[in-house]
Amino acid sequence: MKKRAVGYCRISTLMQVDNTSLKDQEDKIKMYCKLHDIEIDKMFIDKAVSGKSADRPQYDKMINFVKENDIDMIIVYKNDRIHRSLYNLLAMIYELQEYEVALVSVTELFDTSNPQGMLFLQMLGSFAEFERAIINERTRNGRIARLNENKWVGGKPSLGYKVNKNGKFEIEEEEAKIVKDIFKLRSKGVSLAKIGTKYGFSKQKVDYILKNKNYIGVFEYDGKKEKNKINFNIEPIVSKYMWDKVNTTKK
Incomplete structure (x- = not known):
């Protein structure tokens, strides 16, 4: 059989x-x-x-x-x-x-x-x-090397940014306008919920945007595998004064 x-x-x-x-x-x-x-x-x-x-x-x-x-x-x-x-x-x-x-x-x-x-x-x-x-080790080393060159390592960049063909961050102007408006509205005391309604975002997404240090020109990376805590500077979208102001605003 x-x-x-x-x-x-x-x-x-x-x-x-x-x-x-x-x-x-x-x-x-x-x-x-x-x-x-x-x-x-x-x-x-x-x-x-x-x-x-x-x-x-x-x-x-x-x-x-x-x-x-x-x-x-x-x-x-x-x-x-x-x-x-x-x-x-x-x-x-x-x-x-x-x-x-x-x-x-x-x-x-x-x-x-x-x-x-x-x-x-x-x-x-x-x-x-x-x-x-x-x-995995080669991938990890390659990722760290790119980060040390101030290059993006994958995934989708934060709202307001894009990655050019050389792997460097650039501001995406139309999205950056939205980011600036979100910070402006929040600085005037507009609630997270109302801001989110304007752009179709959840309260959590608005809160994430407001706390994102990318917008003051600081990119932080601490990969689960690498544990390397790499920081580098990118072009800011809002001022440090504005970022500090909205992040001390009561929810």
Whole structure:
């Protein structure tokens, strides 16, 4: 009787350099099944998501599918296509052992239905975690280097600012007018709620704008990973006098 399997493919924007497109992964999985006389029940494909992300709808559907059907194995092109974290990878395998479902990697030639495959998997998983740690370290160092050059490191800049092609802050004039008006209204005693109503902002957003030191030319960054507390100067939108005045106003 043929063994039954499902295939899982994943690619993220971070992994384009791997030369492991979704079609490549799917073709390799199908070829493996043909060579080993394995029947593929279904292919599950997640596009442009992270290996560490919990938001992988096809992955979740696959796990439920193999639990509810008589499936012998999950087949992947490479183990880091399904999990980049060794901890998460092993947790999944141990969970699926209860259903007698093995994990098979086409390129790494292991099968977790046997002890040798489990040992090899742990070794490969350790290398995958090490590789990810190196990538994170390079990303961290690159972010710090950009900050030390007074450059933006990503995300959306504060209202009133834009980032030019060189990664430097510039004032966005139309938005800056809104920021200046918010400070002006608040300095005259207008409530956060009324200011917010004028521009379609919540009270919390107005309060955040008023407390944002970017507007007096101070950019502060203390990343969760970096803990570097980098400060640098950008072009101010309001005066320090105005910023101090509205921030001593009673709510």
